Amino acid sequence: MKRVLLxxxxxxxxxxxxxxxxxxxxxxxxxxxxxxxxxxRMVNLSDYKDAKGVIVIFDxxxxxYSRAYNKRIIALNEKYATQGYPVIAINPNDPGKSxxxxxxxxxxxxxxxxxxxxxxxxxxxxxxxxxxxxxxPHVFIVQRNGQDxxxxxxxxxxxxxxxxxxxxxxxxxxxxxxxxxxxxxTSTKTKAIGCTIKWKNA
Amino acid sequence: MVIVVxxxxxxxVPPLSAQQNDLIRLEQLKKSISEETGRIQVIxxxxxxxxxxxxxxxxxxxxxSDRKDVRVRLVSLDMDLDPNPDKVRNFVSRKxxxxxVIILNEKDPNSWIDQIDEAWSGAxxxxxxxxxxxxxxxxVNRQLKPGELEKLLSEVQ
Numbered sequence: 001m002k003r004v005l006l007x008x009x010x011x012x013x014x015x016x017x018x019x020x021x022x023x024x025x026x027x028x029x030x031x032x033x034x035x036x037x038x039x040x041r042m043v044n045l046s047d048y049k050d051a052k053g054v055i056v057i058f059d060x061x062x063x064x065y066s067r068a069y070n071k072r073i074i075a076l077n078e079k080y081a082t083q084g085y086p087v088i089a090i091n092p093n094d095p096g097k098s099x100x101x102x103x104x105x106x107x108x109x110x111x112x113x114x115x116x117x118x119x120x121x122x123x124x125x126x127x128x129x130x131x132x133x134x135x136x137p138h139v140f141i142v143q144r145n146g147q148d149x150x151x152x153x154x155x156x157x158x159x160x161x162x163x164x165x166x167x168x169x170x171x172x173x174x175x176x177x178x179x180x181x182x183x184x185x186t187s188t189k190t191k192a193i194g195c196t197i198k199w200k201n202a
Numbered sequence: 203m204v205i206v207v208x209x210x211x212x213x214x215v216p217p218l219s220a221q222q223n224d225l226i227r228l229e230q231l232k233k234s235i236s237e238e239t240g241r242i243q244v245i246x247x248x249x250x251x252x253x254x255x256x257x258x259x260x261x262x263x264x265x266x267s268d269r270k271d272v273r274v275r276l277v278s279l280d281m282d283l284d285p286n287p288d289k290v291r292n293f294v295s296r297k298x299x300x301x302x303v304i305i306l307n308e309k310d311p312n313s314w315i316d317q318i319d320e321a322w323s324g325a326x327x328x329x330x331x332x333x334x335x336x337x338x339x340x341x342v343n344r345q346l347k348p349g350e351l352e353k354l355l356s357e358v359q
Contacts, residue, residue, distance in 0.1 A: 159311075193249075
């Protein structure tokens, strides 16, 4: 009995501490989520029932890669919200580990940068874990199919963090363009260097 | 030999300091990772902007000074975001790092991250422990706790 309890406990601890391994795969319908926006209201993914899909981006205020990509994220929303693919940014970081990523800092960031998209705080980090997000910024593009939002792309915004003029592949845009044209996404998974998500201690 | 010939033509060649010799391309890195040198290799991917990386640096420094049977290398990925390698060199001298530091000079990370390890998300820090004698390798994509490096080393023995 004691051993079983220990086993159960250790599984629980491992699960709580494990930052990733898994998460949604391409083609999976993602579960609805409900998180607090910077205007104080709760936002559900299912609120976006008129969208063709959503560009979910795990992003934060503190990571130098997030800063390098900030204008590009704002531009993504400007370009695609009107075409049916708005951005939802989600800050996954534990403010206990990264003080600049508190809810109040998210509010300030959204105001300062003039965000016209939702900037949500994943305090429990459950949505972040469900998606299997690992770094910031980390893009997950979901396509709406009736009530379902199916995962169509996981990865980077483009292939050149340091120099926009050197970009050869705008991976996220290529994925959305394909979805808008009813075509298959060519690169469904890409990788980029980024800041690790700051998980709470288990 | 090549240096001598070049020196004869172009004049004296100054000795290569670590600072001049620290930029590395992916192909060179991959080749040196797979070289059998008799020592276990510990390769840490880090950057000067990465707080959890800097927190775990003392673990690699301690390993580097304590274990002569292990080759420790700190591979900076700073140039992915900032093309100025002096930022890394200044950091290394300010922190008085004794481990071998190399600076990866590559673009388009999606084209090479999987070549280091498919389990790597691209987030920093990441650490690779390789024993080329038996082909065992371990890859960890998070900040290490004290004692974890020693455990990884014993797992590839």
